[in-house]
Amino acid sequence: MLTLKLIVFAGLVSIVAAGRWAQICDGNPLNSIRGCDKYGCGYYGAPRNGGKHLAVDVKCQDGSGVYAPFSGLIVRRIKPFGNNNAIDDGILLREVKSGSCIKMAFIRPLRNRGWIRKGSRIGVMLPMQSVYPDIISHVRIQNCDYSNPTGNL
Numbered sequence: 001m002l003t004l005k006l007i008v009f010a011g012l013v014s015i016v017a018a019g020r021w022a023q024i025c026d027g028n029p030l031n032s033i034r035g036c037d038k039y040g041c042g043y044y045g046a047p048r049n050g051g052k053h054l055a056v057d058v059k060c061q062d063g064s065g066v067y068a069p070f071s072g073l074i075v076r077r078i079k080p081f082g083n084n085n086a087i088d089d090g091i092l093l094r095e096v097k098s099g100s101c102i103k104m105a106f107i108r109p110l111r112n113r114g115w116i117r118k119g120s121r122i123g124v125m126l127p128m129q130s131v132y133p134d135i136i137s138h139v140r141i142q143n144c145d146y147s148n149p150t151g152n153l
Helices: 002-018
Strands: 056-059 065-067 072-078 090-094 101-105 107-109 114-116 121-125 138-143
Touching: 072 101, 090 107
Parallel strands: none
Antiparallel strands: 056 138, 065 121, 072 090, 072 114, 090 101, 101 138, 107 121
């Protein structure tokens, strides 16, 4: 029980320390979350493949600019699916002050590592419609500790 309390406390500290995030995608100034479509829903905790969606899907049109939600460091490139399809790309970002990190998936990063400023352009939304026709295109945001990132949006 003590372990659970510490995990919850650590998650809350990381949310408060990181603060409200910048706009993530061109055309979505409020960082609106993807609704439901034939592939599922974009909110944290939505049913997903027999489990729960432990990320948030922020609406983003294919080809749109993607921006750093906070100042920090691009740690490395990620491959969310590991299958090399048209949207199998993204980055892991770390907010240095709080130590929190996120994975941003389905974007083509402009670079693979280095310092970034909150609101700076860091990539381009990949062609999600070519893989999932009629889905609400989105950038997937996942906290590295799997806590809910919705409060930062």
